[in-house]
Amino acid sequence: MSGWETGPDDEETGAMMRAVVRQLKLWREAAGLTQAEFGTAIGYGEELVSSVERGRRIPRPEYLDAADEALRAGGKIAALKHDVAEVRYPKKVRGLKRLEAEAVELGAYNNSVVHGLLQTTEYARAVFGSRRPPFTTDELEERLSARVSRQEIISEATARPLFSFVQCESTLRRPIGGRMVLRGQLERLLQVARLPNVDLQVLPLSHEENSGLAGSFRLLRLKDGTTVGHVEVQHISRVIADPREVQLLDMRYGTIRAQALNPRESMALIEKVLGET
Template identity: 55%
Template structure:
């Protein structure tokens, strides 16, 4: 991911650089070409156009050659200045997915196809369970630090994945969280409290089970780290776990069996879903 914040004359340049090897690059290039045709059709040179919309010439040139993904507000301003009647602003929907990092888009596609999802987390609350403010605070703790622009891009991508809860038919979702992830006040006490309240709401959904692994357990099958398993309608699956198979995603049945066995034992060793909701409720009262 790029760590570049473009500033020109004190004016932030909204957008994200495009990886030429990214599958989304042709879409961004096509959108840029359309924006250039709209500007030229209005008889405006880049310098004059930049003054009218309030953005730098450098940014406009990057957008028009497909090297930069424009933010929604950029498209709205262009639409307004060119009096395009919403035709330019309509590109926001087409470019929405392009805003997200490639790895996130790939993960979201898998989640959109999964009929079952299982996840065990050791240090942070699972991304699918995070509130927006918790996600923003959590991403903000990473070092080297991301720019404010990058943080917002990553938060938006994480929130977009939450559409999995709106699917019909709903997939079966199972999460096991280490107790410490529910106690660490990422973003402050109130952010944590609202996060716990969100977990209670999600945990009451009929297709979701959230379990807590108490810290006072002497040991359990998840000591080796994070586990993820996605199962699909055609019977295939993909899984990943730290410290096994080099941490890479695997889909071979014998390898998946090891991951699923480990996750099954973890679930058996954790508090039950009902006990876990009671536990989270108690933590909320203490926060």
Template identity: 50%
Template sequence: MAVEADESGWEVDPDDEWGVAVITTVGRQLKLRREAAGMRAGDFGVAVGYGEDLVYKVEGGKRIPRQEYLDRADEVLDAGGLISAAWEDVKKVRYPKKVRELGKLEAKAVEIAVYQCNSINGLLQTPDHARAVIGAAQPPYSPDDVDRMVAARIARRTVFERSPAPALSFVLEEGVVRRPIGSTIVWREQLERLLEVGRLHNVVLQVMPMDCDTHSGTDGTIELLKFEDGSAVGRSDGAFGGRPTSDPKHLRILELRYGTIRAQALSPRESLAFIEQLLGET
């Protein structure tokens, strides 16, 4: 009997209207099919390998079902793949709402520019590096929450597979690139990933050297996304309350700050050479 009835990370966020609608619909269909098959919730739970409490939570739209739960339910109810197919909708709301919204913006952007001062940007992280970063949080996340967040972060990397390819620019602090988060193997794989991405024709990757005593990014992360219709959105930890903004005046300020940061950072060629040097030292 599986024991995930009280695991965190699979609950439905009540503020996520789309997520609630999808999970409620899937749960209702599961309940209707179970009842049509003449099965009690307890018996169905035994058949699929989960507790009765979890069955009620899934059917009541209070719990996001795992893919294996849907696959097993499909077999037990002889649904011919219709229940299993629901995973295509469920997996879209599996990730937190904020991550999905960010992913949607990144999927539409023709230009993405990011300065990151305290960590390697999520778009650049390897799965193991992301796991080490998320797993270091205090208070710690549950293993299931970590899995969910890592999967959501890695899913955003599809931005590198888009055609036509967007123009991507990243500036990372030297201290962040030097910090060996996770094991030596994890760190080496992360450095190799930076080199791989930095060599893409549509990516500019730069490192801000530690001997640059001050620059306009010391307040924190800066993000700028531009879209095909000419619109844009930006955010900075140290400006406008840290909230996303599309105000032209605010965007000009962020563009000025980001442009200054890029000018003070190592050139793309120097940055890749620096990362190669670090890799050689490990």
């Protein structure tokens, strides 16, 4: 259960956990079980049961499944898995995922790594694994799970929202995770680039002009007609809502797209790099 602690400054997680804890405790007490007896019934220690019921630990899906069976709840406790599925991720990841869910169009430029929505699991694991100081095993798995869950938004079935990605050629050649991981990542890029709602462009290193040298960023056009930006550098993740700042990012992104190869040419370049890898 390590890595599932609740943050003291995360109000959303706190509110959700209070509701979940209330249900778990009511079911346990209705069954006439102490925390120790309940822990024995579901295969966990009394200390961990206590931590969950005090809201200090977020129960994993297997904990809720075991509780549902032991308390004969008929699926009512297991259904809480949906409620805790989102709050177990870091707060900034949840906020970004909500923005992406509200977007009708998403544009992103990346010059260091492949965009998170396009990363394979192996590539993402290597990216998180390169962090210094390193994540613990549980922290790495938590972030990896969060990143993979965000990728559900790219669906061939819905063809929404519209996506535009511009990748600097350097991200296609940097062998993060090794050559085989890079090959898998390039194959993934080609797969996504063929989706009808995705435009994937590459800005070649041979081009003299690159208006994205200041770093990676993204733009999200929301359902209500507004546009917000998002930048992330080192340990800072910032959503930009000021219309003037957003306008500057929008202008810059338009210039970057004009400087990049068109989607067809970009796919050809990715295939070329794949052949060389």
